[in-house]
Amino acid sequence: MNKPIEPNSFRTGPDEQGMFGIFGGRFVAETLMPLILDLQQHWDEAKTDPEFQAELKSLSTYYAGRPSKLYFAEGLTRHLGGAKIYLKREDLNHTGSHKINNCLGQILLAKRMGKTRIIAETGAGQHGVASATVSARFNLPCVVYMGATDVERQKPNVFRMKLLGAQVNPVSAGHGTLKDAMNEALRDWVTNVHDTYYLIGTAAGPHPYPEMVRDFQAVIGTEAREQIQEQEGRLPDAIIAAVGGGSNAIGLFHPFLDDRDVRIIGVEAGGRGLDGVEHCASMSAGQPGVLHGNRTYLLQDKDGQIIEGHSISAGLDYPGVGPEHSFLRDTKRVEYMPILDDEALEAFQLTTRVEGIIPALESAHAIAQAVKLAPTMGKDQVIIVNLSGRGDKDVHTVAGMMGMEI
Amino acid sequence: MTTRIDARFAKLKDEGRPALVTYFMGGDPDYATSLKIMKAMPGAGTDVIELGMPFSDPMADGPAIQAAGLRSLKGGQTLAKTVQMVRDFRVDDNETPIVMMGYYNPIYIYGVERFLQEAGEVGVDGLIVVDLPPEMDEELCVPALRAGINFIRLATPTTDEKRLPKVLENTSGFVYYVSMNGITGSALANTGDVTEAVKRIKSHTDLPVCVGFGVKTAEQARVIGASADGVVVGTAIVNAVANVLGPDGQMTADPADAVATLISGLAQGVRQARLAHAG
Numbered sequence: 244m245n246k247p248i249e250p251n252s253f254r255t256g257p258d259e260q261g262m263f264g265i266f267g268g269r270f271v272a273e274t275l276m277p278l279i280l281d282l283q284q285h286w287d288e289a290k291t292d293p294e295f296q297a298e299l300k301s302l303s304t305y306y307a308g309r310p311s312k313l314y315f316a317e318g319l320t321r322h323l324g325g326a327k328i329y330l331k332r333e334d335l336n337h338t339g340s341h342k343i344n345n346c347l348g349q350i351l352l353a354k355r356m357g358k359t360r361i362i363a364e365t366g367a368g369q370h371g372v373a374s375a376t377v378s379a380r381f382n383l384p385c386v387v388y389m390g391a392t393d394v395e396r397q398k399p400n401v402f403r404m405k406l407l408g409a410q411v412n413p414v415s416a417g418h419g420t421l422k423d424a425m426n427e428a429l430r431d432w433v434t435n436v437h438d439t440y441y442l443i444g445t446a447a448g449p450h451p452y453p454e455m456v457r458d459f460q461a462v463i464g465t466e467a468r469e470q471i472q473e474q475e476g477r478l479p480d481a482i483i484a485a486v487g488g489g490s491n492a493i494g495l496f497h498p499f500l501d502d503r504d505v506r507i508i509g510v511e512a513g514g515r516g517l518d519g520v521e522h523c524a525s526m527s528a529g530q531p532g533v534l535h536g537n538r539t540y541l542l543q544d545k546d547g548q549i550i551e552g553h554s555i556s557a558g559l560d561y562p563g564v565g566p567e568h569s570f571l572r573d574t575k576r577v578e579y580m581p582i583l584d585d586e587a588l589e590a591f592q593l594t595t596r597v598e599g600i601i602p603a604l605e606s607a608h609a610i611a612q613a614v615k616l617a618p619t620m621g622k623d624q625v626i627i628v629n630l631s632g633r634g635d636k637d638v639h640t641v642a643g644m645m646g647m648e649i
Numbered sequence: 650m651t652t653r654i655d656a657r658f659a660k661l662k663d664e665g666r667p668a669l670v671t672y673f674m675g676g677d678p679d680y681a682t683s684l685k686i687m688k689a690m691p692g693a694g695t696d697v698i699e700l701g702m703p704f705s706d707p708m709a710d711g712p713a714i715q716a717a718g719l720r721s722l723k724g725g726q727t728l729a730k731t732v733q734m735v736r737d738f739r740v741d742d743n744e745t746p747i748v749m750m751g752y753y754n755p756i757y758i759y760g761v762e763r764f765l766q767e768a769g770e771v772g773v774d775g776l777i778v779v780d781l782p783p784e785m786d787e788e789l790c791v792p793a794l795r796a797g798i799n800f801i802r803l804a805t806p807t808t809d810e811k812r813l814p815k816v817l818e819n820t821s822g823f824v825y826y827v828s829m830n831g832i833t834g835s836a837l838a839n840t841g842d843v844t845e846a847v848k849r850i851k852s853h854t855d856l857p858v859c860v861g862f863g864v865k866t867a868e869q870a871r872v873i874g875a876s877a878d879g880v881v882v883g884t885a886i887v888n889a890v891a892n893v894l895g896p897d898g899q900m901t902a903d904p905a906d907a908v909a910t911l912i913s914g915l916a917q918g919v920r921q922a923r924l925a926h927a928g
Contacts (some may be wrong), residue, residue, distance in 0.1 A: 268785060269782065270753060270780045270785060271780055272709045272779050272803070273782050273816065274785075274805040274827065274830050275807075276801075276807075276808075276812070279805045304878075328792075334707055349848075379662060417705075422706065426708050430709070430832045432709060433708075433830060433831060433832060434830060434831040434832060448858045464928075530758075532754045532757060533752075533754045535708070536758075536780075541754075543754070543758065545758070546728055547728070547755035547756070547759065548704065548705040641750075641888070
């Protein structure tokens with residue numbers, strides 16, 4: 244068990260240029276640069292401002308409902324017959340997913356910067372709903388860009404956003420998914436840079452977004468690390484989260500990165516398999532490139548044109564990933580593995596039946612990995628799975644996959 | 650070293666008129682047609698050519714240039730072919746400056762050194778890469794300057810006094826002033842503001858300042874050209890190509906003729922830009 248002592252912490256990135264190794268950076272049009280530098284300055288100040296932190300803490304507690312529970316999933320554990328499975332219940336947060344953690348932090352920052360209009364991109368609609376929610380709470384107009392395909396497959400969330408007063412702009416370019424929504428949000432931002440705050444939903448984009456979103460989401464891992472020590476008296480053997488852009492995953496992982504005995508697994512959307520192009524496993528099957536303000540692993544062809552992926556889960560349907568994940572992949576601190584649509588669907592149904600919890604399809608990918616892993620581990624071992632969101636929004640998609648009409 | 654860009658702007662300065670800089674999308678709608686458009690440009694009145702490199706996700710472009718890029722990619726265009734286009738153009742024109750414009754990822758994937766070497770060999774004079782601000786100069790700007798290729802930087806209304814020197818620091822060839830905060834093809838900004846901005850930039854640099862984003866007509870070219878050293882027209886040209894394509898992409902007229910007609914009009918605009926001053 245004597246592992247060589249690794250000299251460097253995995254938790255020190257990014258550097259001043261916003262780089263995690265070769266990943267990250269600020270690959271944006273000049274129009275946005277002054278704003279991004281301004282954002283960075285406000286963020287640097289807010290990080291250490293007790294008043295900002297206190298306001299965020301108060302909203303997290305009384306508005307979002309933190310801390311979220313770490314739940315021992317007895318049904319899943321018994322069913323799988325191996326390691327004990329704990330679920331970090333981000334699905335119980337206000338708005339039904341981890342997205343609220345980041346949105347509360349960023350809306351306070353937007354206010355601090357004097358911005359009067361919020362824009363956001365969304366895939367599954369969870370971030371769109373969370374953005375619309377905090378915008379309603381702080382009385383700011385909100386425009387959400389959402390791929391036309393996603394508008395179709397996430398109707399309940401579209402309606403929620405509209406109820407919350409947001410304007411939902413469908414984007415029909417490309418496959419009409421998260422990538423296209425992000426392009427259009429960037430175009431809006433560049434046009435309305437004077438009054439608009441771009442509330443990016445994942446730990447990607449130009450520096451300082453990947454760091455900032457991670458820090459707002461790290462509450463997940465910080466809580467889970469304390470909770471498991473209270474409940475089990477020790478750290479887990481493995482932690483698992485689904486990775487689209489990767490904000491729930493980096494939020495869970497980051498506080499554990501220097502706990503070298505904790506195995507960390509990020510689950511990518513394997514779609515219909517990695518052989519063709521119908522997946523979104525950028526780290527398993529892509530290569531480093533530059534898109535949406537950062538260098539990271541991307542699905543692309545040999546000419547550097549971005550390839551549209553596929554996933555059953557709108558929230559994972561993105562051809563890139565946050566740059567810190569790319570760094571953690573290359574340094575091998577985190578293992579990234581694909582889970583297929585069918586495997587996720589099975590895990591979705593299993594969790595629903597044996598736990599009475601309907602997980603988001605995104606989270607079902609992480610559970611599916613635990614389904615594979617738990618039986619290979621001892622009964623005294625412990626896995627934490629990030630249940631990043633609830634699955635009510637996905638019932639139409641799942642019904643369709645099961646050949647049912649509702 | 651005097652580059653084609655330097656020589657061209659020096660010549661136009663002697664003539665007392667601004668440059669007409671015309672953008673088109675390489676490979677739109679196909680390689681052969683696009684090369685024909687490019688070859689027609691100088692004769693119609695273009696002084697500097699901006700050759701668009703298509704990218705699947707052009708985040709600073711409006712619908713017209715987005716669509717042009719997709720047509721081009723659908724037609725099989727690659728970065729290698731866009732470089733080849735310059736080689737084919739140079740067979741009978743070794744004077745018109747060519748600036749390649751696009752996004753970083755295709756160049757990054759092609760390999761920066763390989764790209765710069767080939768671009769230099771075929772006669773590319775400058776590069777405009779939208780998503781490489783000065784903070785990322787080590788990626789492509791510095792290697793390009795080392796390879797003798799101009800790196801033309803965009804300055805925008807958000808580039809304030811404090812930041813302008815940083816933006817100008819490694820810029821060469823000319824400065825491209827983006828007339829408004831927004832994407833290509835939007836409405837032209839208030840021309841008074843543009844004139845002020847050009848003056849402001851010129852107080853920081855001896856480089857020519859060209860103005861783009863939103864210039865579509867000869868009249869606009871005339872007005873902008875009164876203060877700027879060059880006027881960039883892009884979306885209007887890309888639209889001229891789109892307008893002669895049928896619903897299935899078949900050509901209903903010659904795109905090269907359509908573009909040449911448009912450019913002739915714009916060229917008259919820039920030639921009248923300084924008449925009031927000269928006169």
